[in-house]
Amino acid sequence: MENIQHRFGAYIKIHWKTIVFLGVVLITIGLLDQFVDSYIRRLLNLCAIYTIISLGMNLVNGFTGQFSLGQAGFMAVGAYTVAIFTVPIEARATIFYLAPMTPLLANIQLPFIVALLLGGLVSAGFAFLIGGPCLRLRGDYLAIATLGFSEIIRIVFTNTQTITNGALGIKSIPTITSLWWTYGIAIIIIVLMILLINSSYGRAFKSIREDEIAAEAMGVGLFKTKMTSFMIGAFFTGIGGGLFAALLGTVDPKQFYFTLTYNFLLIIVLGGLGSISGTVIASFVVTLGQEWLRFLDEPMAFGLDLPIFRPGLRMVVFSALLMVVVLFYRKGLMGTNELTWDFIGKKIKVIKSKFNRKKSASQGGDNK
Structure with a gap:
């Protein structure tokens, strides 16, 4: 009986987290729709x-x-x-x-x-x-x-x-x-x-x-x-x-x-073959990243006679950055994982444990 109650309580907890998250997303969409200019709105669309x-x-x-x-x-x-x-x-x-x-x-x-x-x-x-x-x-x-x-x-x-x-x-x-x-x-x-x-x-x-x-x-x-x-x-x-x-x-x-x-x-x-949340994240990273690097397509001479940046350099730099990401994340940003509450909780625990180990090691060094 206690096991059933525990599972039901966990479900309600996750359920309310999801509702709150969706509420924040909807409020954010409403605010962006009202206050951003047409250029940013088109990018987000x-x-x-x-x-x-x-x-x-x-x-x-x-x-x-x-x-x-x-x-x-x-x-x-x-x-x-x-x-x-x-x-x-x-x-x-x-x-x-x-x-x-x-x-x-x-x-x-x-x-x-x-x-x-x-x-x-x-x-x-x-x-x-x-x-x-x-x-x-x-x-x-x-x-x-x-x-x-x-x-x-x-x-x-x-x-x-x-x-x-x-x-x-x-x-x-x-x-x-x-x-x-x-x-x-x-x-x-x-x-x-x-x-x-x-x-x-x-x-x-x-x-x-x-x-x-x-x-x-x-x-x-x-x-x-x-x-x-x-x-x-x-x-x-x-x-x-x-x-x-x-x-x-x-x-x-x-x-x-x-x-x-x-x-x-x-x-x-980039997001991960077989990951829904990875696809969502990568869609924003790729679309906004390509636009953010658009200034590289404009000729920039920096006071010299020859332009250093030429049209087309934007995609070269963007491709190089993606290669770096793929080298460190060979299965993509998320792999086959999903960005669930349990996944986030485990990542937070790992980060906390690493931070505590470093803190204890530094304190031990100071005591010596």
Whole structure:
């Protein structure tokens, strides 16, 4: 009986800590939304969007152990879906001036949240079509195949003039600037990820990551489980792509080159493959870090005739800093750990014990 009460008391304690933490987060979002300028607000919105997309990629690459590089393509699907269905009908004639928009879509306009969910579902549908041939491959072959399909999606969007306006892209997308949209959806997706990973599906994903043969021997359907992970990851990425389109107010195929995928790959590797909290932390570190080092792209002569800093040095310095981090944290900042209250408590105890040992050693030296 005492054991049950102890567990229940611990649950209530953690439960209230989480509620307080969420309350602080919501208050912080509200204050930032009211008092920061448009530049900082856009950066913070981008951090939340990158968090959503990186979580979708980490579900496939980190938790399921499948090396997929198709995020840019799924992001483009979500972005174009939101763009096509949210642009005002009266503005479409001025946007599609080379070739009129197809009559099947020309008179359809949806609310933003409906178009956003539709973008996620369409991305999941593309993942279903792509996953059939791709998920039978492994390792580098899977990465190359998904990267190729990502480029195929971008090229198709470039050539479907009456649907996506081709290389001209789609402008006049109703924009969202409030942090509540991006961070509200990011919090929902983080909660869904936590519930998913701690469910039987999450355990099946991890079993495939650890050993496919053993997982299949235990009754896990490999192809079905991989497909489920692939589609859910694409759904999250499509949601992020739709938010990205609404943040910028315009989309075009050049925004979704395959190099964009490497940003998200960098985030999940830096945060830790198989860590939700690590992905969230790394999304902010990478996005804000790249912007903070932007001054390195400006020529600086320091009184000399030749400029010392040239355009492009920002990414060189940023890459060097990341290499230093990876050398000290080979599994990423969090590895496969999560930033739980127990994890924080253990870290605090370790720090306290080290501090007490140093203090006692210094006191012993003084006594001598």
